[in-house]
Amino acid sequence: MIASKVCGPKWPKWIRNGPKLTRPHIHAAIDASLQRLQTDYIDLYQVHWPARATNFFGHLGYEHQPEETGTPIEETLQALAQIVEAGKVRYLGVSNETPWGVMAFLRLAEQKGYPRIVSIQNPYNLLNRAFEIGLAEMACRERVGLLAYSPLGFGVLSGKYLNGRRPEGARLTLYADYFPRYVTELAVERTGKYVALAQQHGLTPAQMALAYVNAQPFVTANIVGATRLEQLRENIDSIGVTLDPVVLEQIEEIHREHANPCP
Numbered sequence: 001m002i003a004s005k006v007c008g009p010k011w012p013k014w015i016r017n018g019p020k021l022t023r024p025h026i027h028a029a030i031d032a033s034l035q036r037l038q039t040d041y042i043d044l045y046q047v048h049w050p051a052r053a054t055n056f057f058g059h060l061g062y063e064h065q066p067e068e069t070g071t072p073i074e075e076t077l078q079a080l081a082q083i084v085e086a087g088k089v090r091y092l093g094v095s096n097e098t099p100w101g102v103m104a105f106l107r108l109a110e111q112k113g114y115p116r117i118v119s120i121q122n123p124y125n126l127l128n129r130a131f132e133i134g135l136a137e138m139a140c141r142e143r144v145g146l147l148a149y150s151p152l153g154f155g156v157l158s159g160k161y162l163n164g165r166r167p168e169g170a171r172l173t174l175y176a177d178y179f180p181r182y183v184t185e186l187a188v189e190r191t192g193k194y195v196a197l198a199q200q201h202g203l204t205p206a207q208m209a210l211a212y213v214n215a216q217p218f219v220t221a222n223i224v225g226a227t228r229l230e231q232l233r234e235n236i237d238s239i240g241v242t243l244d245p246v247v248l249e250q251i252e253e254i255h256r257e258h259a260n261p262c263p
Contacts, residue, residue: 003042003044004033004044004045006026006045006047016137020051020070021047021079025142026076026079026083031088041089043089043090044091045093049095050070051071052070057181060130073105077092078114078205091118092115093120093147094121095121097135099134102144105173106144117144118144119145121146121147121223122148123150124146124150124213125150125208126255127190127191128262131148133220135246145220147220147221148219151213152206152224152225153182154182155171155225158209159205159206161183170227184261190261193254193257197254201241201244201246206238207238209240210222210235211241212248213253214239
């Protein structure tokens with residue numbers, strides 16, 4: 001399967017003079033993607049960011065901005081429908097979306113006859129289970145499956161950064177300033193508890209974290225990442241790991257102590 005994204009306003013402003021998820025932007029983006037991928041169509045095409053002001057990383061609360069001038073979702077979905085009709089895309093999805101945004105896409109599809117979104121790509125891991133608050137039920141009932149990204153919290157849940165370690169070439173060694181939410185004092189403390197739990201039950205921390213994501217009924221795909229072959233093998237092997245009910249309950253105990261320390 002080939003998947004790609006059209007980027008919203010959080011992406012660098014120099015891309016197509018500042019992306020707005022308008023019809024010209026989406027048509028230009030899909031044609032450029034097809035050219036780069038050297039293919040006639042893309043299986044799954046997702047909107048990377050909402051084209052409106054809403055809560056993103058580090059902000060679970062919503063602060064309304066009535067003066068905002070973001071591209072209406074209907075304009076975006078209409079443009080996406082056109083590229084589906086043209087045979088350039090088979091299925092549509094969203095990413096980094098909120099419950100309201102998902103329902104707006106679904107409502108317009110039902111009312112206007114546009115293609116229905118089938119996926120949502122949001123962060124989900126043991127340190128950030130914010131997806132469960134409003135989107136998990138929607139994903140299950142509306143069959144908009146989660147493509148979970150950052151399932152290891154940028155590798156933090158593998159335990160490799162504990163005790164002040166910064167492995168050479170690792171993401172947070174190179175780019176710690178870009179991803180501060182996973183290296184706070186609270187994030188390190190919570191990670192230590194999950195790592196200890198995994199080791200207590202004879203699991204690697206990474207496999208326990210990935211197996212937890214795999215087990216959720218609203219998850220369609222677990223987007224793993226690796227820089228070394230042994231990491232990739234460990235990630236792939238997690239698909240065969242079924243967590244014992246005792247482990248699951250102990251995970252919930254840790255979660256209840258301080259829910260979502262890294263939203």
